[in-house]
Amino acid sequence: MRSEPERWRADYARDGYLVVEDCLDKETLTALRAGVDRIVDDPDSLPAHLRAHVQLEREYVRPDVAEDRDVTRLGRAVRLVMELPVFEPVFAELIRYEPLLDVLQALFGSTEFHFHNYKCVNKAPGASGAFVWHRDLPYLYHSTPNLLTAMLCLDDMTEDNGATVVLPGSHLLADETVAVGDQDIREDDLPPDLERRTVTCPAGSAVIFHVNLLHGGGANTSTTPRRNVIGIWAGPDTYPTGAARYAYQGLYPRSVDPARQRQLRMALGDSASDAGLGVGLSRPRAAAGTG
Template structure:
């Protein structure tokens, strides 16, 4: 039985995003919340990025202002490698069924992370498109942002420009440096057209890889925890190294291996993958 209606699928293809409630079952959601709460507690014992991910990078990243009294854990790299609940949500949930209905039937996993904005945290995400970070031979690539907490207008929701996935690919390179963000003048226009993606815990925002998006700091007293997974059609082959190498890269979450490549003509500058703990464009005051 399909999870998405024809109207929801048409909305996604027209606007480049779709917010849907109940993307995971209640038991999985509660386990994800409990795991994250335990990671925040543990972060009180650390004053800088810690733990080890698949490629030796830090598993857990903290803001500069992080302290035992006021933890500011802002990133967990590849949580699916250390939590059954996050693995379940990524691999076998309503969310994965939705992906199969949008870019399937054959869908594979690319990478995952948690972006957390704890109350008082300064993290914002500058306007960008995901595709230039993870270029593939075709753009049947979706970023799924699962709301582990309720997302409101105040706690730093994802903001998107509807329909921008049908526009151009913007450069993330400025004056010879990879900034991970689009140029300021375009970002100002995006801000004027921004739509906020909100929902109760357990909702997901499914976002086309070319959609322009960003998000502001958390101004509320409630956390905002997003579990973010990138997936592609099986015949979309990555054109650059995975910015977050992980042991599940390429694993099918739906359908079967096609051993085919589908390619579309793109001109996209390759990303520069920094060696630090975070690779995306999170900007705190630090």
């Protein structure tokens, strides 16, 4: 991964998103793909406490959308896996994956950002539901809107496989004008003057979004899966106000506060190898040159 903190900040400020290629090294990418496949290949064989975090594509059908009416075509395809870090250590360890932390630190301009949750959006070939335009902020419930979405692409994102589509610049609105209804926006209600851009990028890329950015994703019409691991991160002094809490929420993987550093070590172990994860998942921190 190239360290380009100035480019990262400029893209994020102007467009509301940025793409960082090669954020995931090969070994990490391989380990994450294998971990996701172990979940989605046969969700019904998971123990009940893990199966509860898996949602099938058929649970998302919209009867008003023609291609959603044939539910049988969706089979047992998995759409969403919440709470990834409780499934396997490889996902918990991703909370302190140094290349991603370099980007987050540059964007937050601080070491005191913290983890909210990790989920996986899985688009099985030929079995993905309707496109839903939305912003992420309305369902995050925090004391400030200083949050961002970090999407780690386990597969190439292409036009064919349902790459995320964004409206660059749509994040530039006052936070208080973001409506609860922005979790599902009708096509006719989108700002007419903004370009629609399909975010295509190679597997291993990180796509980082401002939580006010309008975005959505189409169906996967290719013959291979499209898997994204998606993290939400909160900036300094930004706290949850809703009732929900997630596994390992509130870990501060770059904090300079010894109490927070101790919390991280107690939660995840001293290093990736302590957690039995082998090499490659935790590396010496690259110089990000950030403030």
